[in-house]
Amino acid sequence: MxxxxxxxxxxxxxxxxxxxxxxxAAEWHGSLDLGRSTDVAMLQADGWQWRGxxxxxxxAPKERAIHYWxxxxxxPVARFSGSLIKLVPTxxxxxxxxxxxxxxxxxxxxSPLDDARRKVALVEPRGKxxxxxxxxxxxxxxxxxxxxxxxxxxxxxxPDVLWLRxxxxxxxxxxxxxxxxxxxxxxxxxAQAIAQVGDASVxxxxxxxxxxxxxxxxxxxxFYRELARVLRRGGRLFHYTGSPNKLTSGRDVPRExxxxxxxxxxxxxxxxxxxxxxxx
Numbered sequence: 001m002x003x004x005x006x007x008x009x010x011x012x013x014x015x016x017x018x019x020x021x022x023x024x025a026a027e028w029h030g031s032l033d034l035g036r037s038t039d040v041a042m043l044q045a046d047g048w049q050w051r052g053x054x055x056x057x058x059x060a061p062k063e064r065a066i067h068y069w070x071x072x073x074x075x076p077v078a079r080f081s082g083s084l085i086k087l088v089p090t091x092x093x094x095x096x097x098x099x100x101x102x103x104x105x106x107x108x109x110x111s112p113l114d115d116a117r118r119k120v121a122l123v124e125p126r127g128k129x130x131x132x133x134x135x136x137x138x139x140x141x142x143x144x145x146x147x148x149x150x151x152x153x154x155x156x157x158x159p160d161v162l163w164l165r166x167x168x169x170x171x172x173x174x175x176x177x178x179x180x181x182x183x184x185x186x187x188x189x190x191a192q193a194i195a196q197v198g199d200a201s202v203x204x205x206x207x208x209x210x211x212x213x214x215x216x217x218x219x220x221x222x223f224y225r226e227l228a229r230v231l232r233r234g235g236r237l238f239h240y241t242g243s244p245n246k247l248t249s250g251r252d253v254p255r256e257x258x259x260x261x262x263x264x265x266x267x268x269x270x271x272x273x274x275x276x277x278x279x280x
Contacts, residue, residue, distance in 0.1 A: 001166045003173045007032040007050050009067040009074055010089045014060045017041060017048065021057070034066070035093025036169045064088050066095060068167055077167050085160045087168060094170045097137060097161070104136065104210075106242075106273065113170060117143045120206065122276050123236040125149040128203035131230065133190045134218070136161060138171040140206045141183055145172055152183045153202070155190040162187055191217045197230040205230075205237040212253060219257060224264035231279045237266065240274040 013030055020028040021043050028041045032050060042049040047056045058074045061067050066087050067074040078086035083100050090096055092111030097104050105112040116139035123130070126148040132140050135156035144152045156162055162185075165171035174183040186193065205227055209218035217223060227237060239261070241254045258268040258275045266277035 001162070003165075003169075003171075003176075004068060004167045005051075006053065006069040007055065008034055008077075008167070008169070009058055009061055010034075011061050011063050011065070012089075014058055014067075017043075018057070018060070021048070031093075033169045034089070034095060066167075077164065079160045079163065081160060083160075085158070085164065087164050094139075095137075095168060097164055105139070112137075113139050113142065116140050117146075119238050119240065119272060119274070120144055120147060122238045122271060123204040123206060125204055129153070129201070130204045130206065131197065131202040133194075133205065133207045133227075134209050135165075135185060136208060137168055138165055138185075140208060141185075142170070142172040144206075145179060145182060149182065149204075153197070154183065154185045155188050155193055156185065157187075157189040159187065191215075191223060194223070194226045194230065199229055200232040202230050203232055203235050205235065207237060208240040211242070219253075219260070221260050221263055224261055224266075228265035228279055233279050235279045237261070237277040237279070238271070238274055239277065243273050 013032060016030055017028050026043055028043055029038060031038050047054050055069060066077045066089055068077055085099050087095050087097050090107045094111040094113040096107050096112050106115050120140055120143035125144045128149055129151045130144050130149045132152055132154035135141060135154040141152050141154050172179055172183055174185045209215050212219050239257055241257050254270050254275055261268040261275060261277045265280050267280055268275050268277040
């Protein structure tokens with residue numbers, strides 16, 4: 001799907017636009033693409049103009065919402081098809097997303113893109129073919145592109161997440177010149193699609209599955225054996241687990257994952273908020 005190029009409104013930039021109008025300013029300088037760039041909006045009494053297009057004055061969005069122009073008005077970047085999925089602003093400009101109110105990416109200490117950058121660095125993607133099992137908003141893929149990966153094969157099962165990516169300026173576009181043809185994004189369930197990936201055909205793996213309770217098959221020994229099959233010997237895997245509270249959950253998920261990866265053919269150790277494993 002083509003990526004959206006219109007304005008993205010948050011509570012902060014909308015209030016700034018409206019304040020500039022109320023102060024009688026003819027122009028407003030700021031970002032309308034979640035911090036990717038700074039631009040100029042021309043202000044008039046009956047609306048405003050940005051990048052050659054005119055828009056009506058909006059109402060201020062809610063605190064945890066992002067709005068886009070759908071051709072008729074400013075609509076929230078959210079969908080409901082069994083679950084409510086939405087793009088959510090952060091103090092770092094780079095957004096996260098939520099499914100039924102559950103935040104899908106860490107944002108407490110750093111932007112989700114910087115968090116992804118630290119994890120991607122563990123698998124050393126420069127010059128490598130990388131498999132990105134659960135693409136999400138594409139931050140792992142973006143960091144692999146930035147770090148010089150030769151090719152990234154990315155899978156994403158949820159069509160609504162793929163739609164969010166087209167509206168998020170921080171999500172990499174496989175068709176953009178900046179991607180250089182190196183990113184292939186497939187709408188597919190990696191639990192099934194992995195069977196079509198060749199033996200020892202990738203140099204590094206990034207695995208960021210949903211919580212165990214939602215996608216237990218992506219934590220299963222059988223799936224880990226498939227990851228071992230497609231990864232060359234000596235290749236690295238970073239498996240995000242999060243840091244669930246063992247006292248409340250009764251489980252130590254990172255150590256369970258590390259043990260299961262060992263059974264599948266990896267050497268594994270805890271790293272950051274997940275497990276770093278090397279194919280034996």
